[in-house]
Amino acid sequence: MVSPGASAGSPVAAFAALADETRWTVLETLAQDDGATGLTASALADRLPVTRQAIAKHLAVLETAGLVESQTVGRERRYRALGAALTALGRRLERIGDAWETRLARIARIAETLT
Amino acid sequence: MVSPGASAGSPVAAFAALADETRWTVLETLAQDDGATGLTASALADRLPVTRQAIAKHLAVLETAGLVESQTVGRERRYRALGAALTALGRRLERIGDAWETRLARIARIAETLT
DNA sequence: ATCAAGTGCAACCCAGAGGTTGCGCATATG
DNA sequence: CATATGCGCAACCTCTGGGTTGCACTTGAT
Numbered sequence A, B: 001m002v003s004p005g006a007s008a009g010s011p012v013a014a015f016a017a018l019a020d021e022t023r024w025t026v027l028e029t030l031a032q033d034d035g036a037t038g039l040t041a042s043a044l045a046d047r048l049p050v051t052r053q054a055i056a057k058h059l060a061v062l063e064t065a066g067l068v069e070s071q072t073v074g075r076e077r078r079y080r081a082l083g084a085a086l087t088a089l090g091r092r093l094e095r096i097g098d099a100w101e102t103r104l105a106r107i108a109r110i111a112e113t114l115t
Numbered sequence C: 001a002t003c004a005a006g007t008g009c010a011a012c013c014c015a016g017a018g019g020t021t022g023c024g025c026a027t028a029t030g
Numbered sequence D: 001c002a003t004a005t006g007c008g009c010a011a012c013c014t015c016t017g018g019g020t021t022g023c024a025c026t027t028g029a030t
Helices: A012-016 A021-031 A041-047 A051-063 A084-115 B012-017 B021-031 B041-047 B051-065 B083-114
Strands: A069-075 A076-082 B067-073 B076-081
Touching: A012 A051, A021 A041, A021 A051, A021 B051, A021 B083, A041 A051, A041 A076, A051 A069, A051 A076, A076 A084, A084 B021, A084 B041, A084 B083, B012 B051, B021 B041, B021 B076, B041 B051, B041 B076, B051 B067, B051 B076
Parallel strands: none
Antiparallel strands: A069 A076, B067 B076
């Protein structure tokens, strides 16, 4: 069950995936989809001002990063946003930041006792 | 006090800043610095396999994203990693992911009652 | 059987990012 | 004063990323 993606390994790929405005628009459009069955690349291309092929590339990046899931239904491929992956990545960032802070605080405390 | 950066506005810039391996190395090197006074670009360039100018560019990106702080001391400029910014960004991601999940769960619940 | 819709793959274009070298300027230090 | 250290700016190179167009393939609809 330890699927590779945003929740494992180096998260740099996930950050790269999140570092593009269009990709965020895609993600948010997917997240706000009422169908719960997902949207196809063509459907997304209808709502966004970019080509279907561009959307397809973005979806590929997002899927590689583990931020999106796809399911093939007949001739079409439906994509769904994975909020859990985002949450996991966020928690990870949080922990790293906390670690840095506590380390800094510890050093500051030591420096104070030396004074 | 509402300084722009990772904790305000669009976080895309912060993700772009975190989407590079070298930049992570810089951040981690800064975070593991024992001085608590920060490191200069030259000091970082000594420990990393890239030029000082490259480091300087990375530091500029990180500072713009609000992930790093700089302090000029005489002729040198010391940089410190801001763990709090990382933590804030992480929390933000977490909340977005949670929102997507709850929305999806709600839709699933509605679909179930319709069955 | 024909036609439309949806996809995938490939080539191509162009702007921007990461990196380098080279220079000039400011600031400690002998 | 002379010298070494640290920095900033600018030019340049190369490669990747976002985007497009074009075409061929599958699958559902008529």
